[in-house]
Amino acid sequence: MSILPQLVFAAVLVAAIWRFSKKARTIARNIHLGKAQNRRDNPSARRANMLRVAFGQSKMQARPVAGVLHFIVYTAFLIINIEVLEIIVDGLFGTHRFFAPVLGSAYPFIIGFFEILAVLTVVAVVIFWWRRNVAKLDRFHKPEMKGWAFTDANNILYIEVALMFALLNMNAVESLLSGGHEAFIISSRIAPLWSGLSEGALHLLERGFWWVHIVGILAFLNYLPYSKHFHIILAFPNTYYANLKAKGQFENNAAVTKEVALMMDPNADPFAAPDADAEAPVERFGAKDATDLSWINIMNAYTCTECGRCTSECPANLTGKKLSPRKIMMDTRDRIEEIGQNMDANGETFKEDGKSLLGHYITPEEIWACTSCNACVQACPVDIDPLNIIMKLRNYATMEESSAPSELNAMMTNVENNGAPWPFSQMDRANWTSE
């Protein structure tokens, strides 16, 4: 037997993995363009959160229809990958169904189980497609879902159906070739489709489906980094590094703490020479561009699967405002991708392009519509925190640009002057006791 198919297979496999890892490294680099943030505390609670939310899909089930359907596709993905292992072994060593003799009588059961999952996946995917394209669920048709976001979502569904189709038909032809010896629960029922063909044609067809299935999987792997489907990988680290503190606790800005402490210290010398380390460029307060965000914000953006649960729960979006937490995440990803490509083209250094996340992607109108209610954070099935980004953008707008809405500036002036958001004297605070 010719060794050529094995060589071709090995070459395709290596190329696919090499290309994927190259792109994955680029994404890792982009994520680390964000600022450092330590989320390594409490590893056992982090592992538990990852197991519950990512592996166990706990937050997906808040919406049972999508939750159950997604669970089917997810389980099928995890389990059918065991068959991919066999395909890789067969491809590299020129064996045919390597695990069949090893597993003996258990083999048809296992493959049969995979086939049932494959059929369930097709059913789930068809329902997903229907929800998106026919029922037109509102959250799939928000303004940010036009263009690539919409195409991408459907592409994933088409690829999944194609992969399951190839898998089932490969097994179907197998059952014909083996004269019913290798007959699996689902594929043996679709075998009659191909029954009129000669043995030579069947052999060719079986190989054809085999190649379509595995090359399809490898192609899909390389599609992931360009797609929202990348969440199948990043959901795990993203939930591991999720915020485990009370959602109401917004981050403390340590740089500000230092300045405030200095201001309130009666012994501080306002004309003191700056510290030796003050040579470092002054960091801006808050975030203007994607690189001012933390690496966790950027990982959040790459993890987003654009399901829109956040947006559909957002009180601002529900009442027709421009703010959409999903768009905040998509904009962050688009901008960091743009910065990354800029660096790729300019020898790893960023060439100023006159753009920024706040202004060119996200408008002030969006960030000022947020009520900080945490509904988006609660809704996200993979623990993404759009609110944290919105607050960092507000920090920049208020502290660096003084561009907060004028009523808020008035409110802040009151707080500063009389310790309340309204212009009432602090001396009148206890008047209620005698009114």
Next chain:
Amino acid sequence: MSTLHVPTLAQMTAEGKAPEVLFWVGCAGSFDDRAKKITKAFAKILQHVGVSFAVLGTEEGCTGDPAKRAGNEFLFQMQAMMNIQVLNGYEVKHIVTTCPHCFNTLKNEYPELGGNYTVEHHSQFLNGLLKAGRLKIEGGQFRGKKITFHDPCYLGRANGEYEAPRELLEKLDVELREMRRCKQNGLCCGAGGAQMFKEAEKGTAEINHVRADEALETKAEIVVAGCPFCNTMLTDGVKNREKEAEVQVLDLAEMIALAEEL
């Protein structure tokens, strides 16, 4: 006009006494006419139960919550440091507040700046009194009334407290009707994140109107809130539907004070 005789912490300290708990009144509770009723109702309950408490009075200042949510970390930390100096100066250990925004900020955002206290929302504090047998609630005038509870974002999602207010309401023998969106899926009233102090961005509806409609859908006779800002927003939303004659918006503390005829 009745004087409540609420001591300030300064007075108590001068007399060499220390209260069981500091009542953090908050800006709305101090200055907003509607919220002041909540403040008084809560103070009356504390007096009725015999909890020794004090307020900071003129020494209290905004926690900085609206400044922080408006992006002004600097102003927030200035406020926080001033308040922490006062609180630590009096060696305050235990704080209760009727405002979930003050509650969240004092509880979660002050520790990193040096302010470490046991902080409770009044629903939690009252529930504690109830469990300790110090507070006894009878259904009174609310027995059998249809009511719905609006979860304040900064008590619920922000701090995971959904049960304390509901347990108190249960004691009033009311018929609690949950809104479609409740507890962790509760819809914001529209005031958080410093929205209270500005006009909403352009949209198709007002958030508080939508939320009030959800409350009215339950056919509740009373909409209960646990936050002075939610209270304002929902009251406005109920008025928007011209239902203010049939549907009241009340705070938990007011419910208990009314039931106990305080």
